[in-house]
Amino acid sequence: MNATGMRPERLRHTIAIAGAAALLLLVTLYLALPVVTLFFRTTPDLFLSSLGDPDVLSALWLSLFTSTVTISVVVLLGTPFAFFHSRSRYPGKVLVDTLIDLPLVLPPAVAGLGLLLLYGRTGLIGRYLDLFGITIAFTTLAVIMAQVFVASPFYIRQAKALFEQMDPAYEQTARTLGASPLRIFLGITIPLTANGLVSGAVMTFARALGEFGATIMFAGNLPGVTQTMPLAVYGGLEGNFNIGITIAILLVILSFAIMMAFRFFARREVSRA
Amino acid sequence: MNATGMRPERLRHTIAIAGAAALLLLVTLYLALPVVTLFFRTTPDLFLSSLGDPDVLSALWLSLFTSTVTISVVVLLGTPFAFFHSRSRYPGKVLVDTLIDLPLVLPPAVAGLGLLLLYGRTGLIGRYLDLFGITIAFTTLAVIMAQVFVASPFYIRQAKALFEQMDPAYEQTARTLGASPLRIFLGITIPLTANGLVSGAVMTFARALGEFGATIMFAGNLPGVTQTMPLAVYGGLEGNFNIGITIAILLVILSFAIMMAFRFFARREVSRA
Amino acid sequence: MLEARVKKILRDFPLDLAITVNPGEILVLMGENGAGKSMTLNMISGIIPPDSGLIRLNGTIFYDPHGGIHIPVEDRRIGYVFQNPAVFPHMTVRENIAFGLRARHTPTSTIAGRVDRWLDTMNLSDLAGVKAGMLSGGQQQRVALARALAPGPVLLMLDEPFNALDARSMQDVKGFLRQYVADEGIPCILVMHRVRDAKDVGDRACILDQGVKVWEGRPGDLPGMYLTQERGHPARQLETRISSLTGIPSSITD
Amino acid sequence: MLEARVKKILRDFPLDLAITVNPGEILVLMGENGAGKSMTLNMISGIIPPDSGLIRLNGTIFYDPHGGIHIPVEDRRIGYVFQNPAVFPHMTVRENIAFGLRARHTPTSTIAGRVDRWLDTMNLSDLAGVKAGMLSGGQQQRVALARALAPGPVLLMLDEPFNALDARSMQDVKGFLRQYVADEGIPCILVMHRVRDAKDVGDRACILDQGVKVWEGRPGDLPGMYLTQERGHPARQLETRISSLTGIPSSITD
């Protein structure tokens, strides 16, 4: 119990810190460098001309619009879903747990094909919708449906994990105080997991924003209607890589600004609540 | 405070339960139906012939191999990364937080392009590796790198959210007991968040298993070397898309079995530990 | 009046207990660590379902497996403070106390006034706007007490309510509880370990051992040997030993 | 010997405290809820850094901002039980107690024996294989005590250690602590609220009010008015009032 007796501990401590720093650097560089590299392939000229391209602009707005609707739908339905699912016992719970993971393992193009086989004009459900003159494929709605299908499991999984890890004492106390499930959900469960939920929402938003395979398969690729940014990027890649890259950078910068703003706003809301 | 006074409460309760059940059903059906639809497009014959196709089989093994390596790398590096990141304060933390999210918003094909521009023979790093005769692009390693790049942010985000939500008292107690950061990490933090981590790992595994765009761009589409299942599915969609669907179903069934086994095993390990 | 009979197989022993608490009466529940006190309260509150039994408050059946009745926790109108206060850390002290009032749809106009009164009673007025997670242990305990009492419960159950309270707060709370329970005429169960506290606040005391009641009587009569009994004796033996010392019959039936 | 002077601006008042605890001595820290007792222990343990001050244990400096010294918590070899026991819920009782021994690289051959001894001391032998999250409140508190004591700390700090203990366990723990601290010759700080407990175990007592020491002396001399003082009086006023009653000088310096 003297100063010298602590030396090996201190040494280990220093090594641990150095190792941690190295790991942080390694992981960060690995994830950031490829993105940074992309910036070298574009020029201010290309950038400006992309920004002036009406197709790019409409793709940008469409992407923002559809991803925003998607994340709203996913959060509004997925959060209570995860809550009920993790708080209740019902027959077939394991099955549900299994089914909602299915979209995760599906290659996106196949996911789009599944949606098309279901909601397409000759699809299992689509043929009945067609009788009423309702068409889903090739509409903006189809873009949103594809994004919701592909991205929502990410949010739901994260929400479930957070709800399950939460100390049950808070919800139990709220119940003794007469709170309805809705009040508990809104007043206790959500605020106590808010940071994690926001993180999950950001992840899901990003997944929706980057969605390509399911969208083009199910919704098609029509500028102004179903051509989101990733589809425009792909079109750009077919012509000249640098144009595709420039559009992608535009997407990255923009979504970044949004994610940051969203996180900032949500944090403030949470701490204010 | 009598039986009649409780009626409106009971009614609300019943409505809440009905609403919850409806929501559970709706979400589950939305996510499960398109996948189920796919099963109608395949036949036992197609299934058997796919299973007999050497390219499909090698894609299957390659997918399993690469995804397993990917998830191992992501868990082994991503967990301590998320731990250090959420437990320490260092200059530039916000920047790191921002950078590691970048891959999320990148359309996968562009992610693959970024990797190629970095590690390809003429890439910023690749050109130096080339001097030593090391080639990364278009190898199985490239498949893994693409998967790690695209899928790891999902795991890291979930791990960070779980670590941040955890009650700090456990780790603090462990520190007073003389436990090193490593021991705390392995003995306290991981077991207490294990369920959530497993859930995140399953999500990431699924994302890696379904990875297409970055892989085909960075690693190419060479049977036996870089052609994973999603790439084989893509090939199978050419011509008769039922073949692609059949391969996709194979992928879904298989990955499902793995995810289930993994979860089951991890749960047991956790409860045993 | 609370009439409860609850049975449940626990890990180490079966719990089988019948208790009755009259309106305005404070029943003190004592017993070794792990005897089943908290579990009993959890079952009466509805948080944990018993294996069998019957729970009735003021004539309303809360739990009766034969009738298929299991009133949900939130409809039982109880005030229950857990052994661990579990204040809502993201809410201010004021919001914590108002929570139950809002949940029970108290008219908004009256909420502020009632909360103020409870802030004052629990000496929390200075901390009204502070997030409850940022409080000391004893301050949190007072928040939990105020939060449970504010909605005007028809049954009060406090699990070791004096834990973490400073000397003065403890005196205050003891005095307040006696008064409050008597005024409101509600049944009240308090779990505690100290004979002194039981004598201060209890109308009746009851000792649990491994899930069964081994003694019941006035707190003033609490057997001194309760403090010095040997450990590990099966409950029945202990019961016999207690009854032989206290002269109370060994089987207290419901 | 522990010599600690810690200053920290808290939300409601500045904490500024100097305490010294001799080897083998038990210092009882008392005071109103929110007076800063737990915060003081957190700072001495290193969990929360003070704004300024100096902490020295047996000549080793733990904290000295001028010298840039801040020994990490894990290297201080303290035994610290928080106000909330925080047992590791995923580990068995045995694993909880062995945790500190393993962390300090106790030879594996001796761990089992030492853990058995602590299981026995805290009357937990029957529960050795049970997951600590599945225990009652008092059982968890005993696990936390055994866990903190098992590695043989050189400084012991227990925040309200008698909370949740049943009558018998409390007696046991009190007797054990007196013996243990004396035998090991380590400084010990116990936070508690009851004068009775302070008299039972304390060698010296000290009362905190709004972050400053307002009284210090033998537990037997604890001012009765401590229990009945009016609330809300500024610390200095209170200090004057106490010192005028007890005859102890109003400024106790380090």
Add this chain to the structure above:
Amino acid sequence: SVGCTSGAPEQPVPPPTVAATTPAIPAVTSPPIITAAVPTPVIVATTPAPAPATEMASGLVVAYTAASLKGASGKLGPAFEKAYPGTHVIFDLDGTQILKHQVESGAYADIFISASNTYTSALTNEGYFLNDTVKPLTSNYIIVITPAANPGGISSLADLGAAGKLLAMGTKDVPVGINTRIVINNLANSTYTAGWRDQLFRNVKTYETTEPGIVTKVSLGVVDAGFVYESSFRAAPKGTLAAINVPKGDNALQTYSIGVMRISTNKPAARAFAEFLLSTNGQKILTDFGFRPVS
């Protein structure tokens, strides 16, 4: 690569004189000094490739191949391997532009089959091919497909320009899309009107980035018709699609070309493979899959 770090770049080899039908005339005369890094595709290529010991066509041939040859590749590979025992072909199938970029980024290929003259000449100019080996391989014509059930009632090209039809075609950047636009313009000029063309484009519901995307949507009946290559029509299961031909005069010929890569470490086999594809046997297979011989 590690094994090939010195020496001058290979000089262009004079074209060997081989009869198109004679298999495997040895063609490699110079040592395999190459500038590329990947001898064989392994996990990380840090080991040198075994230098070709014999001049017989044997060993592995990596063929970077335009994705529309997917169906044919399944026949071409085995047929070649049968004709040249000891060889093995693997196809890396993707859009030509991606393949080109990958080759430029260091991807190893013995053979490159391009679906577009633009990319072929670009790669030729950049010196990636053995120039003598670059040859037109086959060609493909644009065709209009409809679902077998023909829900849109499209029986002629004229119907494509009728209001209310749902159409799919390639984007203006992919080869099939470029040619589709040429065809439509030709038709508008020769047979139909600008109004027909404008309405046709208004009918387009989706601009697909891949041919399978078009075929899938047509065969599922979510669109009434689509523009694809004949080869795609042939590859689809019988009875799912119907086709309307575009008159040859208005059609746009898509020419595929083949070339042996300069970096190839197995040039004998690569040359043999190229020649096999150009042989009557190879051409027969391509014809079976809807491709047309280069005139």
